[in-house]
Amino acid sequence: MSVIPLVFTSGWASGINAYAVVLLLGVFGATGVSDEVPAALQRTDVLIVAGVLFLCEVVADKIPYVDSVWDTVHTVIRPVAGAVIAALLAGESGSLPEVAAGAIGGSTALMSHLVKAGTRMAVNTSPEPFSNIGISIAEDLGVAGVVTFAIFNPVAAAVIAAVLLVLGIVIVIFLASRIRRFLRRRAQRREEKRLAGAEGPWPPG
Numbered sequence: 001m002s003v004i005p006l007v008f009t010s011g012w013a014s015g016i017n018a019y020a021v022v023l024l025l026g027v028f029g030a031t032g033v034s035d036e037v038p039a040a041l042q043r044t045d046v047l048i049v050a051g052v053l054f055l056c057e058v059v060a061d062k063i064p065y066v067d068s069v070w071d072t073v074h075t076v077i078r079p080v081a082g083a084v085i086a087a088l089l090a091g092e093s094g095s096l097p098e099v100a101a102g103a104i105g106g107s108t109a110l111m112s113h114l115v116k117a118g119t120r121m122a123v124n125t126s127p128e129p130f131s132n133i134g135i136s137i138a139e140d141l142g143v144a145g146v147v148t149f150a151i152f153n154p155v156a157a158a159v160i161a162a163v164l165l166v167l168g169i170v171i172v173i174f175l176a177s178r179i180r181r182f183l184r185r186r187a188q189r190r191e192e193k194r195l196a197g198a199e200g201p202w203p204p205g
Contacts, residue, residue, distance in 0.1 A: 003093035003101065005158035006036065007086040009150040011105035012161040013143045014082035015112030017061075018074070019054035020140065021085060023047060024147045034151045038088040061136040064124050068182075071117040082109025108165070115168035122178035125185075 013021045026047045029037025040046065060070040086105025087098040116139065123131045142164070150157035172179070 002095050003036070003089050003154075004096060004104065005154035006150055007089055007096065007101045007105050008108055008158045009146060009154065009161045010085050010089065011082040011108030012112045012165055013147050014085060014105065015078050015109035015114075016116050016139050017054070017057060017143050018078045018081035018085075018109070019050045019057055020143050021147055022050040022081070023054050024144065025085070026050065028148075028151055036089065036092060036151075038092040040088055041085070058136075058140070061139075062133045064132050067120050067132060067136070068117065068124055071113070071120060075113065075117070078113045079106045079110040082106050112165055112168065115165065115172050118172040118179050119168070119175065121182040122172075122175035125178045125181050 010021055010025070022041060025034075025037050026041040026043075028034045029039075029042040030047070057070065061067050083102040083106030087102040089105075090096040090098045090101030119135065120132070123135060146157050146161055146164075149160070
């Protein structure tokens with residue numbers, strides 16, 4: 001069977017939480033649940049690093065504004081991770097060229113990352129922190145559920161991932177005004193900090 005559905009699903013999930021994808025696939029492979037997981041993802045050192053970074057993301061992803069900073073840092077990391085995971089899966093399967101798999105996984109990860117980052121910007125315009133926590137938990141559970149499902153039924157999981165990606169894009173378009181508001185606030189705070197730094201400390205009285 002073609003590895004494309006698993007590549008697409010892992011790419012979508014990597015754009016949301018790449019460390020969870022590496023950790024889940026690695027554990028599934030190491031425990032014998034799946035024979036399609038590359039050996040590189042099952043290495044102990046890879047699993048340890050992925051586990052530590054996953055815990056860091058679990059915390060950072062639930063703090064207002066910190067989550068957006070974290071997303072900014074991962075604008076490159078998540079698509080690259082999606083491309084690498086996809087290429088490894090294709091290499092293990094042999095049914096798809098690794099370059100093509102990397103392109104599918106990386107581009108899908110970039111799209112889902114932009115959806116995630118845009119949604120968080122909109123949520124951060126709300127004064128209460130509970131929205132961030134709720135959305136973060138839903139994302140974590142969604143990634144875990146879809147990736148796990150993909151191991152047993154990759155085609156159905158890919159359909160679910162595609163539907164979620166399209167819905168996410170629609171939601172971001174709907175929330176565009178809130179995202180612009182968030183960007184204006186961030187630019188204003190940066191300008192205030194710049195002006196404060198330019199004025200320097202007040203002279204002693």
